[in-house]
Amino acid sequence: MSGQNGQNGQNMAYSEAPAGVAARLSGGRWTRAARRAPRSPVLERVAIAVAALMVVIAVVGPLLAPHDPYAVDLGSALRAPSAEHWFGTDANGRDILSRVLYGARVTLLATVVVIIAATLIGTLVGTVAALGGRVVDEVLMRICDIGLSLPAIILALGLAAALGQGLDSAVIALAATWWPGYARLVRTLVREVRDAEYVDAARMIGVTRARLVFRHILPNALDTLYVQTTLDVAAVMLVISGLSFVGVGAQVPSAEWGAMIAAAANNLTNGWWAVVFPGLAIMITAIAFNLVGDWLRVRNDPTIREGKAR
Amino acid sequence: MKHAKAALDTPLLAIRDLRVSFPAPDGPVEVVHGVDLDVARREKVALVGESGSGKSVTARSVLRLDADARLSGRIELDGTDLLTLPPRRMRQVRGARVGLVFQDPLAALNPVMTIGWQIIQPLVIRGVSKRVARRRGVDLLSRLGVRDAERRFDDYPHEFSGGMRQRVVIAIAVIAEPELLIADEPTTALDVRVQAQVLALLRELADERGMSVLLITHDLGIVAGFADRVVVMRHGEAVETGPVDDIYARPRHPYTRALLAAVPRIGDDPARPLAVVDASGAPADGARRREDGR
Amino acid sequence: MTRSPHDPNGSAAPLLVVEKLVKSFGGRRVVDEVSFDLAPGEVLGLVGESGSGKSTTARCVARLVRPDSGRVLLAGRDVPGAGRRELRDLRRDMQMVFQDPYSSLNPRMTVEALVGEPLLVHGLERDRRRRRDRVVELLETVGMSAAHLDRHPRSFSGGQRQRIAIARAIAVGPRLLICDEPVSSLDVSVQAQVLNLFRDLRERLGLSILFIAHDLAVVHYLCDRVAVMEHGALVEIGTRSEIFGSPRHPYTRALLDAVPIPDPVAERARARGNRAAP
Numbered sequence: 051m052s053g054q055n056g057q058n059g060q061n062m063a064y065s066e067a068p069a070g071v072a073a074r075l076s077g078g079r080w081t082r083a084a085r086r087a088p089r090s091p092v093l094e095r096v097a098i099a100v101a102a103l104m105v106v107i108a109v110v111g112p113l114l115a116p117h118d119p120y121a122v123d124l125g126s127a128l129r130a131p132s133a134e135h136w137f138g139t140d141a142n143g144r145d146i147l148s149r150v151l152y153g154a155r156v157t158l159l160a161t162v163v164v165i166i167a168a169t170l171i172g173t174l175v176g177t178v179a180a181l182g183g184r185v186v187d188e189v190l191m192r193i194c195d196i197g198l199s200l201p202a203i204i205l206a207l208g209l210a211a212a213l214g215q216g217l218d219s220a221v222i223a224l225a226a227t228w229w230p231g232y233a234r235l236v237r238t239l240v241r242e243v244r245d246a247e248y249v250d251a252a253r254m255i256g257v258t259r260a261r262l263v264f265r266h267i268l269p270n271a272l273d274t275l276y277v278q279t280t281l282d283v284a285a286v287m288l289v290i291s292g293l294s295f296v297g298v299g300a301q302v303p304s305a306e307w308g309a310m311i312a313a314a315a316n317n318l319t320n321g322w323w324a325v326v327f328p329g330l331a332i333m334i335t336a337i338a339f340n341l342v343g344d345w346l347r348v349r350n351d352p353t354i355r356e357g358k359a360r
Numbered sequence: 361m362k363h364a365k366a367a368l369d370t371p372l373l374a375i376r377d378l379r380v381s382f383p384a385p386d387g388p389v390e391v392v393h394g395v396d397l398d399v400a401r402r403e404k405v406a407l408v409g410e411s412g413s414g415k416s417v418t419a420r421s422v423l424r425l426d427a428d429a430r431l432s433g434r435i436e437l438d439g440t441d442l443l444t445l446p447p448r449r450m451r452q453v454r455g456a457r458v459g460l461v462f463q464d465p466l467a468a469l470n471p472v473m474t475i476g477w478q479i480i481q482p483l484v485i486r487g488v489s490k491r492v493a494r495r496r497g498v499d500l501l502s503r504l505g506v507r508d509a510e511r512r513f514d515d516y517p518h519e520f521s522g523g524m525r526q527r528v529v530i531a532i533a534v535i536a537e538p539e540l541l542i543a544d545e546p547t548t549a550l551d552v553r554v555q556a557q558v559l560a561l562l563r564e565l566a567d568e569r570g571m572s573v574l575l576i577t578h579d580l581g582i583v584a585g586f587a588d589r590v591v592v593m594r595h596g597e598a599v600e601t602g603p604v605d606d607i608y609a610r611p612r613h614p615y616t617r618a619l620l621a622a623v624p625r626i627g628d629d630p631a632r633p634l635a636v637v638d639a640s641g642a643p644a645d646g647a648r649r650r651e652d653g654r
Numbered sequence: 655m656t657r658s659p660h661d662p663n664g665s666a667a668p669l670l671v672v673e674k675l676v677k678s679f680g681g682r683r684v685v686d687e688v689s690f691d692l693a694p695g696e697v698l699g700l701v702g703e704s705g706s707g708k709s710t711t712a713r714c715v716a717r718l719v720r721p722d723s724g725r726v727l728l729a730g731r732d733v734p735g736a737g738r739r740e741l742r743d744l745r746r747d748m749q750m751v752f753q754d755p756y757s758s759l760n761p762r763m764t765v766e767a768l769v770g771e772p773l774l775v776h777g778l779e780r781d782r783r784r785r786r787d788r789v790v791e792l793l794e795t796v797g798m799s800a801a802h803l804d805r806h807p808r809s810f811s812g813g814q815r816q817r818i819a820i821a822r823a824i825a826v827g828p829r830l831l832i833c834d835e836p837v838s839s840l841d842v843s844v845q846a847q848v849l850n851l852f853r854d855l856r857e858r859l860g861l862s863i864l865f866i867a868h869d870l871a872v873v874h875y876l877c878d879r880v881a882v883m884e885h886g887a888l889v890e891i892g893t894r895s896e897i898f899g900s901p902r903h904p905y906t907r908a909l910l911d912a913v914p915i916p917d918p919v920a921e922r923a924r925a926r927g928n929r930a931a932p
Contacts, residue, residue, distance in 0.1 A: 248760040581914030
């Protein structure tokens with residue numbers, strides 16, 4: 051009995067070990083094991099390189115495309131990968147490689163727009179809820195609950211019906227269902243910092259409320275937000291592609307990766323390349339960003355960043 | 361006859377050249393550098409030091425509580441080397457031969473089990489019947505000053521105050537009648553009056569049961585009224601050891617002297633500034649000292 | 655001439671007046687009609703166990719918390735009722751040092767920014783370079799140096815962080831320093847340094863200090879007068895020699911009895927005395 055006591059029991063003992071050691075020894079058995087597990091620096095670097103590569107492609111891809119991604123050439127329909135068409139052609143004779151390169155921009159741009167919108171709205175709502183008093187908090191959190199209970203696809207379908215099909219509707223729908231998650235996260239982070247002693251110290255100095263929020267509370271509350279946004283890139287991207295695949299998002303002839311898969315899905319046996327290459331693009335990008343997000347989260351581990359007030 | 365005498369003379373706990381290191385990304389870090397420490401039977405030893413001194417790690421090593429720790433040296437309990445014991449036998453030692461009182465009673469108690477259940481565990485896992493164990497537990501709790509112990513036996517930790525919780529922790533630690541009790545900063549989280557009560561309780565228990573106590577603390581005040589012998593630790597090393605009267609009246613190591621000089625005492629003349637320990641551990645004189653970036 | 659404990663100097667008006675202060679949380683009176691004065695240049699200790707209300711009292715004086723009723727007057731000015739503008743002025747005259755050096759400094763700010771912030775906020779030094787110089791002066795006053803300017807709190811020990819916090823607190827030149835258990839989480843040797851620093855500053859800057867603590871030996875060392883609180887009420891107040899030499903209230907006596915004495919001979923004598931006269 052006396053041997054197996056909780057995490058905190060251990061923390062007490064280690065609180066007096068030399069600084070770095072104390073931090074490293076905190077946490078439960080699994081956390082400590084995970085921290086000790088050898089992290090493959092090779093995998094981390096590959097992931098960062100791939101993610102960076104995808105971003106680069108999104109920016110300059112169109113310049114590298116060998117063919118016009120929208121040029122229809124029924125004569126060359128469904129050609130297997132060859133010297134002229136590295137990734138083959140689709141049912142309309144369009145070059146898959148070029149479409150994948152263009153599609154990077156479409157997909158990633160849409161993803162980034164969703165995340166930025168969700169983060170901004172979510173941060174605003176979460177901060178106001180955390181600092182605005184109990185009534186404001188309750189009201190905003192109920193609104194969040196409504197947002198969280200709407201599945202993205204249903205909302206996207208509804209918006210598509212109202213505003214017409216297309217990537218725009220999908221982006222709006224997705225942003226509308228994604229911000230409540232951020233609002234809750236930011237609310238929790240701000241609440242933690244709000245009660246920190248250094249915030250009281252700042253109030254004691256006599257800082258204005260604006261300075262208190264923007265110089266003391268928010269920078270400390272939000273400094274780990276980028277981990278979540280990075281992880282979300284993969285998630286949002288998959289949903290956008292999924293929506294396009296289902297027909298609610300980007301429409302033909304858009305080079306959005308999900309839409310490409312949708313268009314080619316029927317012809318899988320005749321032209322696997324038209325499905326596989328865009329699919330690989332989605333998969334590799336999602337995995338890369340997920341790994342980068344994980345790496346950021348580990349780097350952010352409070353045992354290393356001992357300075358962050360909890 | 362000779363054997364009996366020898367048994368009485370050998371220390372109950374003998375730590376020799378204990379080194380403890382922990383794994384770290386850049387290579388293992390040694391936090392205890394070759395500590396020797398004895399606790400005789402019926403003796404109360406205080407292990408004193410500031411943060412980073414390694415006192416807690418040393419004490420916890422006796423029970424091998426930290427799976428990550430790499431230990432070397434010898435830790436002998438009544439002749440048995442604890443460091444080479446297989447895990448199953450080590451578990452038998454914990455609770456029955458060596459008990460541990462933690463610093464933070466709130467963290468040391470399982471919030472979802474009654475305190476009674478937690479108190480009888482050390483007995484139940486050793487085959488004592490629940491009825492007998494409960495009887496002993498209630499008696500012990502009552503002895504420790506918990507009124508209405510029979511009824512409170514079925515309460516949960518959150519229903520107790522800090523001092524009461526610490527009594528529960530003590531009960532858990534001593535119910536299986538260990539020969540050695542290790543108390544790791546047992547009163548740091550307590551108010552001064554409760555602290556005095558808990559220390560008095562520990563003293564009485566130790567005397568009644570002939571139990572040795574190894575008290576880990578940073579508080580030179582409570583050591584004076586509790587311990588028979590004192591071991592002073594600093595930066596992972598034991599810098600001085602001796603009977604309590606000697607340590608306080610005639611400290612030899614400069615660090616011990618500095619530490620004693622830095623403690624404010626109610627009897628002192630308040631006009632005299634407190635001595636200050638400088639980087640080398642020797643006393644320096646008070647007031648302003650420029651700190652070089654550390 | 656007998657001096658009333660409320661007026662040790664015999665003539666100066668008190669810097670701080672607290673009168674019948676009341677604060678309740680969840681129906682319970684955490685501060686129960688507490689009254690005391692603090693003279694200019696005086697160090698008043700506020701002691702009690704946990705739940706005594708001493709911290710809440712300090713926070714009411716500092717206006718981090720609004721009391722339910724009662725008066726707090728700093729140099730004659732009303733503290734709880736002050737409007738935004740008056741409050742800012744008041745904050746130039748009273749500052750606070752907190753208990754936990756690990757959480758009272760914004761981890762993302764450099765030492766220069768932390769200690770300079772009060773100067774910036776109160777418009778005392780708008781020029782960046784002069785502000786930096788002033789910060790260096792303040793750091794040197796507390797025993798640190800310009801070498802520490804660009805570092806973050808995480809690279810300092812507990813004692814150093816408290817010094818930074820103290821430098822920050824005296825930056826605007828307050829007359830009253832409220833200290834909430836400022837040495838409780840420090841090692842013995844570091845505690846001694848910081849206590850000496852408080853004494854030094856009190857002499858050089860003429861500070862008045864409201865010192866909240868639970869450690870009676872520390873209070874004895876630093877404080878001219880001591881107020882004892884129990885369950886929200888102030889049960890006894892007196893000079894150092896009165897409280898420690900001839901305590902009147904049973905609670906004060908109980909507290910003093912429980913304080914450990916770092917002297918084994920004295921402890922044994924006390925134990926014998928206690929056994930002889932229960």
